[in-house]
Amino acid sequence: MSKGTNKGAIDSQPEALNRLLHSEADKLSGVDRRRFIKNAAVFSSAVVAGSAMASSNLPPNTPEWTKKLGLPVNTHPYGQPSPYVAEKIVRRRVPWLTPDAIASISFTPLADIKGIITPNGLVFERDHAGVPTINPDEHRLMIHGLVERPIIFTMEDLMRFPSESRIHFLECPANGGMEIKGPQMGRLQFTHGMNSCCEWTGVPLRYLLEEVGVKPEGKWILAEGADGAAMSRSIPIEKALDDSLVVYAQNGEPLRPENGFPIRLFNPGWEGNTMIKWLRRLEVGDKPYYQREETSKYTDLLYPRREDYKDRYGKAYIFSMEMEAKSVVTFPCPEKPLKGKGKYILEGLAWSGKGRIKAVDVSFDGGVTWQTAQLKGLVLPKAWTRFALPFNWNGEKLLVQSRAIDETGYVQPTYKQMRDARGTHFIYHNNAIHTWMVKESGEVDSVQIFEKG
Amino acid sequence: MSKGTNKGAIDSQPEALNRLLHSEADKLSGVDRRRFIKNAAVFSSAVVAGSAMASSNLPPNTPEWTKKLGLPVNTHPYGQPSPYVAEKIVRRRVPWLTPDAIASISFTPLADIKGIITPNGLVFERDHAGVPTINPDEHRLMIHGLVERPIIFTMEDLMRFPSESRIHFLECPANGGMEIKGPQMGRLQFTHGMNSCCEWTGVPLRYLLEEVGVKPEGKWILAEGADGAAMSRSIPIEKALDDSLVVYAQNGEPLRPENGFPIRLFNPGWEGNTMIKWLRRLEVGDKPYYQREETSKYTDLLYPRREDYKDRYGKAYIFSMEMEAKSVVTFPCPEKPLKGKGKYILEGLAWSGKGRIKAVDVSFDGGVTWQTAQLKGLVLPKAWTRFALPFNWNGEKLLVQSRAIDETGYVQPTYKQMRDARGTHFIYHNNAIHTWMVKESGEVDSVQIFEKG
Numbered sequence: 001m002s003k004g005t006n007k008g009a010i011d012s013q014p015e016a017l018n019r020l021l022h023s024e025a026d027k028l029s030g031v032d033r034r035r036f037i038k039n040a041a042v043f044s045s046a047v048v049a050g051s052a053m054a055s056s057n058l059p060p061n062t063p064e065w066t067k068k069l070g071l072p073v074n075t076h077p078y079g080q081p082s083p084y085v086a087e088k089i090v091r092r093r094v095p096w097l098t099p100d101a102i103a104s105i106s107f108t109p110l111a112d113i114k115g116i117i118t119p120n121g122l123v124f125e126r127d128h129a130g131v132p133t134i135n136p137d138e139h140r141l142m143i144h145g146l147v148e149r150p151i152i153f154t155m156e157d158l159m160r161f162p163s164e165s166r167i168h169f170l171e172c173p174a175n176g177g178m179e180i181k182g183p184q185m186g187r188l189q190f191t192h193g194m195n196s197c198c199e200w201t202g203v204p205l206r207y208l209l210e211e212v213g214v215k216p217e218g219k220w221i222l223a224e225g226a227d228g229a230a231m232s233r234s235i236p237i238e239k240a241l242d243d244s245l246v247v248y249a250q251n252g253e254p255l256r257p258e259n260g261f262p263i264r265l266f267n268p269g270w271e272g273n274t275m276i277k278w279l280r281r282l283e284v285g286d287k288p289y290y291q292r293e294e295t296s297k298y299t300d301l302l303y304p305r306r307e308d309y310k311d312r313y314g315k316a317y318i319f320s321m322e323m324e325a326k327s328v329v330t331f332p333c334p335e336k337p338l339k340g341k342g343k344y345i346l347e348g349l350a351w352s353g354k355g356r357i358k359a360v361d362v363s364f365d366g367g368v369t370w371q372t373a374q375l376k377g378l379v380l381p382k383a384w385t386r387f388a389l390p391f392n393w394n395g396e397k398l399l400v401q402s403r404a405i406d407e408t409g410y411v412q413p414t415y416k417q418m419r420d421a422r423g424t425h426f427i428y429h430n431n432a433i434h435t436w437m438v439k440e441s442g443e444v445d446s447v448q449i450f451e452k453g
Numbered sequence: 454m455s456k457g458t459n460k461g462a463i464d465s466q467p468e469a470l471n472r473l474l475h476s477e478a479d480k481l482s483g484v485d486r487r488r489f490i491k492n493a494a495v496f497s498s499a500v501v502a503g504s505a506m507a508s509s510n511l512p513p514n515t516p517e518w519t520k521k522l523g524l525p526v527n528t529h530p531y532g533q534p535s536p537y538v539a540e541k542i543v544r545r546r547v548p549w550l551t552p553d554a555i556a557s558i559s560f561t562p563l564a565d566i567k568g569i570i571t572p573n574g575l576v577f578e579r580d581h582a583g584v585p586t587i588n589p590d591e592h593r594l595m596i597h598g599l600v601e602r603p604i605i606f607t608m609e610d611l612m613r614f615p616s617e618s619r620i621h622f623l624e625c626p627a628n629g630g631m632e633i634k635g636p637q638m639g640r641l642q643f644t645h646g647m648n649s650c651c652e653w654t655g656v657p658l659r660y661l662l663e664e665v666g667v668k669p670e671g672k673w674i675l676a677e678g679a680d681g682a683a684m685s686r687s688i689p690i691e692k693a694l695d696d697s698l699v700v701y702a703q704n705g706e707p708l709r710p711e712n713g714f715p716i717r718l719f720n721p722g723w724e725g726n727t728m729i730k731w732l733r734r735l736e737v738g739d740k741p742y743y744q745r746e747e748t749s750k751y752t753d754l755l756y757p758r759r760e761d762y763k764d765r766y767g768k769a770y771i772f773s774m775e776m777e778a779k780s781v782v783t784f785p786c787p788e789k790p791l792k793g794k795g796k797y798i799l800e801g802l803a804w805s806g807k808g809r810i811k812a813v814d815v816s817f818d819g820g821v822t823w824q825t826a827q828l829k830g831l832v833l834p835k836a837w838t839r840f841a842l843p844f845n846w847n848g849e850k851l852l853v854q855s856r857a858i859d860e861t862g863y864v865q866p867t868y869k870q871m872r873d874a875r876g877t878h879f880i881y882h883n884n885a886i887h888t889w890m891v892k893e894s895g896e897v898d899s900v901q902i903f904e905k906g
Binding site: 063065066067068069070071072073074075076077078079080081082083084085086087089090091092093100101102104105106112113114115116117118119120121122123125126127129130131132133134135136138139160162163164165166167198199200201226227228230248249251252253254255256257258261262278280344345347376377378386388390 | 516518519520521522523524525526527528529530531532533534535536537538539540542543544545546553554555557558559565566567568569570571572573574575576578579580582583584585586587588589591592613614615616617618619620651652653654679680681683701702704705706707708709710711714715731733797798800829830831839841843
């Protein structure tokens with residue numbers, strides 16, 4: 001590699017990414033002196049250490065870590081993240097959001113997540129009485145009520161049933177709930193991070209129901225957790241016989257404690273809170289059980305404008321289990337600003353509780369004009385689907401939005417459409433189109449666009 | 454739930470799983486006294502504690518953890534496994550297998566893995582000079598040699614390129630290498646556990662090669678790692694332009710240190726060692742570089758019987774990159790024995806470096822007769838595919854085998870076929886059909902069946 005060649009390389013650098021990339025030879029020849037100086041602290045120390053070593057033939061700029069042995073194999077028999085990311089990329093709790101840390105929430109850092117799998121260490125958690133520490137050998141699942149043969153299953157029993165593994169999203173219906181009255185939470189992790197996507201493995205609930213024999217009058221199932229809140233929800237039998245699972249593994253390994261270890265109910269595409277964690281009991285009944293967490297909570301009072309919806313005003317959505325289509329742009333976002341004019345690739349996530357994502361549109365002007373994004377990789381039912389769209393930023397202010405359409409034809413609504421239907425006095429099922437404002441500086445704010453009524 | 458009902462339930466217990474499941478009421482009524490006594494330590498302590506609490510209306514057998522608050526949300530901002538599994542389900546090193554723990558191996562616990570995703574904490578590792586602790590801000594990837602524009606990329610540069618996320622297996626070609634002369638390693642974790650499957654995200658290498666402009670005479674690429682071994686391999690340009698990635702994420706989060714943080718090369722379907730970890734340098738040349746790790750290692754001397762293969766005897770396989778179709782039964786296996794006669798569901802994993810798995814056959818009599826297994830869930834190219842087959846065990850000795858067939862029609866060979874082709878003096882690319890012997894006790898041994906020549 002001659003200096004001449006590299007000089008030419010720098011001069012003819014392709015502008016595809018609008019960023020001056022540099023070669024080692026360029027730095028050494030002083031072509032890009034400022035960059036060399038900036039990096040000198042890194043590379044010069046390596047050179048000094050190298051010259052002191054027996055291997056005198058080490059090339060220049062050999063990094064420090066190449067000149068010595070690393071950590072032994074199996075340093076962590078259960079592997080851990082790099083110390084360089086271990087504190088940056090974590091689930092986070094927002095201290096002021098809940099009165100204490102026991103009945104609280106931690107959020108998946110969506111801005112740093114790639115692909116469609118959320119690693120188990122970063123799956124969000126929402127607990128109602130903290131995370132119980134359950135001994136799986138002592139844990140039992142009882143299925144009783146309107147059944148022919150009430151049975152108590154051990155973990156070992158459950159593991160002997162046929163299993164299924166499926167990739168599905170898991171979203172709290174309160175995800176984005178703070179934004180309904182206007183922008184509150186600022187960062188992507190907190191506006192959309194009560195949402196994760198894993199490969200879940202467990203027993204189809206219908207096999208267990210066949211085993212106990214549901215009586216003809218059995219129409220609803222009460223699912224109850226073994227946590228201190230005895231968190232409980234009523235599930236219609238149709239869902240239970242369709243695609244619900246009693247899961248014991250996420251991304252290949254046993255469930256994490258905060259995600260329901262040793263077992264949780266999993267209702268694909270439905271509200272996360274219906275997927276009772278630390279599942280202890282399924283009671284079959286002939287009607288819903290109207291538990292605390294499905295009447296005072298996880299129910300939405302409707303206050304649209306009186307003149308528009310006389311029949312809805314003051315009523316409530318209850319048992320609104322299905323998560324409707326939603327999407328969000330994950331780059332750019334407040335955590336990942338733009339750094340100077342040029343070409344970028346917008347990325348985002350879309351999902352629908354009704355099935356597959358069919359398309360995602362992206363707007364850079366707050367919903368005036370739309371372009372169709374590319375769906376990337378696997379497009380699975382009731383799972384995250386990643387989308388991308390290359391764009392060129394000329395440094396002007398942008399109002400970036402994404403709009404998901406699922407295979408049923410359902411289109412993600414605007415905030416105006418959502419408020420017209422429900423008012424602003426609700427908490428759950430905010431699936432409105434979100435707006436990121438990219439400022440001239442490249443920094444990104446969470447905003448809402450005022451839409452005329 | 455009356456005692457009478459439950460008495461009936463026990464009497465009419467379906468024998469589908471040939472296991473006496475039991476209800477709480479049965480235990481209390483003494484129908485299954487021995488089981489009750491066995492479990493008494495669990496339940497009686499819960500009852501006592503319950504009676505001492507204010508909540509006098511707690512039902513009997515309420516477990517200890519339901520009567521108190523659990524751990525706060527975000528106890529581990531980066532989540533950790535349950536203490537009940539954290540020491541049981543880990544990667545393991547075999548102390549006698551390598552002279553030290555620096556150039557060594559730890560194994561994925563395949564017997565405990567569900568689905569097709571291996572969680573990052575359990576992905577196997579094979580290091581040649583330990584695991585370097587690399588600061589990603591200081592790490593660089595240089596692409597040079599027979600290129601128009603040599604470039605040094607920062608991590609930030611790489612993240613601006615279009616990315617792809619794909620689920621692929623990663624297998625060391627030495628996986629099973631100890632078994633070539635006969636059963637050695639005993640347990641599934643060690644006979645097949647240098648193999649994992651993740652969702653990998655990174656930049657297609659062809660984009661980076663387009664950026665630097667490979668000269669027409671550029672036919673091979675030397676990939677070099679930033680570890681103390683400067684681990685290096687030669688990759689043909691055709692693979693690099695096909696589906697190779699420079700990956701920076703596994704299962705959604707940054708690569709783990711032992712898997713190449715901050716970047717590694719990923720050559721789908723090829724030997725794990727070609728997927729250089731801690732990737733530092735790609736040099737384009739006109740021929741292979743014949744590095745230490747592709748001549749003295751990762752090359753197989755061929756010693757089949759002289760009379761059969763005169764033209765091969767004493768020659769070697771070199772640059773045998775592709776991992777051919779392979780499979781293994783993960784249940785039953787030495788770690789997961791059978792517990793009494795009855796119905797079970799055999800499970801296993803199959804994979805091929807050539808593409809998708811087309812079918813898997815299972816034998817219970819050491820390969821005399823075969824049945825077709827069911828392929829479960831996603832069947833993706835160059836990825837783990839899970840298979841299952843229900844069977845009824847009458848308590849007799851079994852010789853359990855699986856045989857993968859991939860979409861090219863390639864059939865996993867027997868040990869006899871493999872030895873006839875290559876002799877027994879090789880280490881890499883043992884993809885022979887493996888045999889588990891289920892003994893009358895239900896315990897499982899790793900065996901090899903003597904096959905007449």
